[in-house]
Amino acid sequence: MFDALIIGGGAAGLSCALVLGSAKEKAFAKNKQVAIITHQKTSHLQSALFNNVLGLNPGTTGASILESGKKQLHDLYPHVNQIENEKVCSISKSTGGFIVETNKNNYEAKLVVIAVGYTNLMTIKGLEQFIEPHPRANIEKDRIWLKNTNHLIEENLYVAGTLAGWRSQFAIASGSGAHVATDILTLWNGGKHVKVHDKI
Template sequence: MKYDALIIGGGAAGMQCALVLGSAKNKEFATGKTVGIIKHQKASHLHSALLNNVFGIAPGTTGKEVLELANEQLTSLYPHVDCIEKEKVLEVSGTPGEFIVRTNKNSYQAALVVVALGYTNNFDIEGLNQYLEPHAMANPSKERVQLRNNNHLVEKGIYVAGTLAGWRSQVAIAAGSGAQVATDILTLWNNGEHTKVHDKV
């Protein structure tokens, strides 16, 4: 199976990116597009977060609960998005349109890759390490990292989203970044014509 878009990382940015891409299923330009997410979630910062300040989320909700809800939302509303569970990404190689994402268990082909792996300094993905740089908007003493990018684009076909894109660590920002990347991909699939996905009451 070759994915048209494969998201790696199932935290705030990756899950939001998957939800927006999944929601485009009825758009003509997205018909037949295959989307996957490597949803290893063990290391998401959401696991230790208590969320009182996030728009639309009831105060007192834990990040863990939000992840569980998002998993349910993705699989029930957009089951065509392939969820690859509990695999750790080790390497991204290849060229635009023909990337190979290697995990500890499998290898996947993808035309586009979205990297949403968080900003911790233990980042070590062969093929992406050359884009690493110190995080520009975090306390230097924490040694956070980001991937060099221009408006989320690392290089042709490789996007970065969330804190790893250089954004500050707030759920709303990380999720917004994931949504932005999703609409960039949808716009690309729509031959460059700007697009978004809105459901109406």
């Protein structure tokens, strides 16, 4: 049983995992089991090239971030489980939270973050009732979002990144993932607001 399971290892999912992982010294997060399903074949990062993102060297490719992001997570926060090469097929409710079924395994999690991007090709069963046309994308692109309020779809079910209704920019998607992470940490901290900062 994971305490938090992130689905999708693109800009939002990896950012969410990094911030959750970085809270490992906080008492309320110490024993939490966090995992991310890093199936990355359909990530918009695969074909992206970044010149306009603060902190990224101009010319950085999205494909390289898919690799370096996983490595950063593994090197700094190895306690965050990375589940590779599995695609999520369905999400359903269980007594303790959610059952997430992939093409290879079943996982149980108390809390789930969906960060699979805003394409209408999204086929995860169990989410149909939350799908609506994307509020901030051109209609002819046929993008979708999962209806949410401040990233929360329903209790313990979050959405992050473009699928949360944000415009498709790397910094916005990453920020959305980080936002969700701090919401989860705040939840684990009994409602007391949390941020995770390192200092020189």
